[in-house]
Amino acid sequence: MNAEIITIGDEILLGQIVDTNSAWIAQYLGQADIAIRFITSISDRREDISKALSEASSRSDIVIVTGGLGPTKDDVTKNTISEFFKSPLVRNQHVLDHVKQIFLRLGRGEMPISNYGQADVLECAQILFNDVGTAPGMWVERSSKCFAFLPGVPFEMKFLMENRVMPKLASMRSHVHVYHSHILTAGLGESFLAEEIADIEASLPHYIKLAYLPKIGLVRLRLSATGTDVNVLQTETDKFADRISERLSKFVVARQDISLEEAIIKNFAEGHLKIALAESCTGGTIASNLTKYTGASKVFDCGIVAYANHIKQGVLGVRKNTLDEFGAVSEQTVIEMAKGVQRLSGAEYGVATSGIAGPTGGTPEKPVGTVWIAVVGKNEMVTKKFQFNNNREVNIERSTMQALILLWNLYVKELV
């Protein structure tokens, strides 16, 4: 099945917001083996909406439309789709009661009449009841095509996709099953991984596909199998995943669809190990990336953002001599930072970064993009120097990921 996404509204066209909804929908449907072939962003002009809908219905089986359903935008989008499907708008009492209740619960008092339109839905549509917001979603089937109209607010859209749209799609293709098996790897580039497992990939049956999903220092492998017998799919896919994992063993971080941060949190929590961070050039970004995930508190107690030398000395105990002799961006300094925060926090692992994120502050000897990272573990220690480029944002992002990869590698080494 082919799907496409249409987003309606000016915010994306004005660049006020980045279209994260489409990426989420694409990933989510991709996991169910439904491929997105087009994403179109349009404003809520009548002619643009009609044209986008008719083009989409001419080429895709499923059309997911987000946005354009808010209380102030109601008119144009809803009236246009009402015309498009030649189906009048009717007020739905169940939705109306729900919207009124939300108003009351939020303490906004009696709902103004202008908001009643929120409860108007296409007569021909099935309502995708929106438990978490005021704008109802709608589902329309027409000439063997399906249209889902969803609000643009991300968590409302996700709620409706997961709880209303996916069950419908699943029932439409109840005979088709999709099974995924994931392998998260670190430390080997996409093309090298592909070479390593070329023979296994070549031997995959036609119903199992392998995707390489790379991201700074990491590559996620996803085996997707599509078929009718879910048990066969699972057995066969896992068999190949096992073979790949075995082949790539020293690069495998996780056999699940999780991030490196989540893998670290999970493994360290199971091993009752703690991480402490001493960040200079990454400026809190490693801590922020870890604490994004639930459960971070099990493995992370303490992060020091030691942006100034007097904090490296005063809080982390880096020696003045070290800073004077080797500078803040040096192997010696990051070692003392990592050991310092390890001591301060009592954590088993200490991670430290120091570098010149840029765009200013470089010298001929230490140009912008020079970054030192140290990780100290229970018995061992690893340090590494990186030479990134002169984009501050990119340098911080890469330093963060590389620090987490070094931490993971030392953890694995000490496990053995």
Added chain:
Amino acid sequence: MNAEIITIGDEILLGQIVDTNSAWIAQYLGQADIAIRFITSISDRREDISKALSEASSRSDIVIVTGGLGPTKDDVTKNTISEFFKSPLVRNQHVLDHVKQIFLRLGRGEMPISNYGQADVLECAQILFNDVGTAPGMWVERSSKCFAFLPGVPFEMKFLMENRVMPKLASMRSHVHVYHSHILTAGLGESFLAEEIADIEASLPHYIKLAYLPKIGLVRLRLSATGTDVNVLQTETDKFADRISERLSKFVVARQDISLEEAIIKNFAEGHLKIALAESCTGGTIASNLTKYTGASKVFDCGIVAYANHIKQGVLGVRKNTLDEFGAVSEQTVIEMAKGVQRLSGAEYGVATSGIAGPTGGTPEKPVGTVWIAVVGKNEMVTKKFQFNNNREVNIERSTMQALILLWNLYVKELV
């Protein structure tokens, strides 16, 4: 002038990457009064590329195409656009030398023959020379429409937009000038701001437009004037911006197009003031947001991510009694955290956060989303309790922005 964006490549359609390029281009062109009416994402299928190009050229003056120019994708996209414009691909020596040089500089040695295709460009195109990468951009004018083909790598795309595409667009419409005046406000919602300045907005001449660009706790106002006499535009727009700023005075953070973080860094640096952070529930995100910007080191020396109570006690000096009696998420604790990090770092301002980011960890008394923030300044102090929702990511983001807004407000208060 109308413009539209076409992105080519599977990464966006698979949801592997979020399309930040389009948002950037839309904002960037919007500042030059060039409106984006459509954004289309397609894969590098030949028929999809041709169709997208012909539709775009039928309705827009300017078509910006990103992606599909990498060394492995060269063939499909370039061959398709070569057919579309009926113009052969020719190898450009200048580009070839440049690509070879990049290979050498990166220590990759002699460039493989397979990469020579990078230097192939449409005969009818003007080359948009790419100083920062290997894939050259191309500019094609056809039947009074302009097409820019740019690589998808964000910093290469931005380099070419700013240095190659914009000068061309500017010269095409040398008689048209666009002038912007920005006002960044904090603390008042969009609709309340609009009410406050309704009379001024109503009195704007037809050539000056006012846009409200909201973002958690902040609203950016942008006055955009389009016309032929740049001096008139500037004088008139600034006059209205002055009136608006005066009316909204206590909510105005900056009269420039900058973020709150940048405004804080700029003002604190000018006042020789330092900020220290003691973060619990925000987990380093405030530090990360500040250090994203160049110049952060002038105002920020020290951040402590005190995720565990023993770090709040041991590093920040929060009293055990306070934690026992009031809990980690309390006004008393955040005050001691803020004062603790102020003392530890010697900074004039200390900011502290403590809350239950969720999704677990809530109690009936302190449900998920409960966040306390404290800011201590030179003489005064402010604390505030927030009740956010149940989404961890959103809670961290809102806590971060609210902490920065409280910091800004206390700074302003102490200035007087």
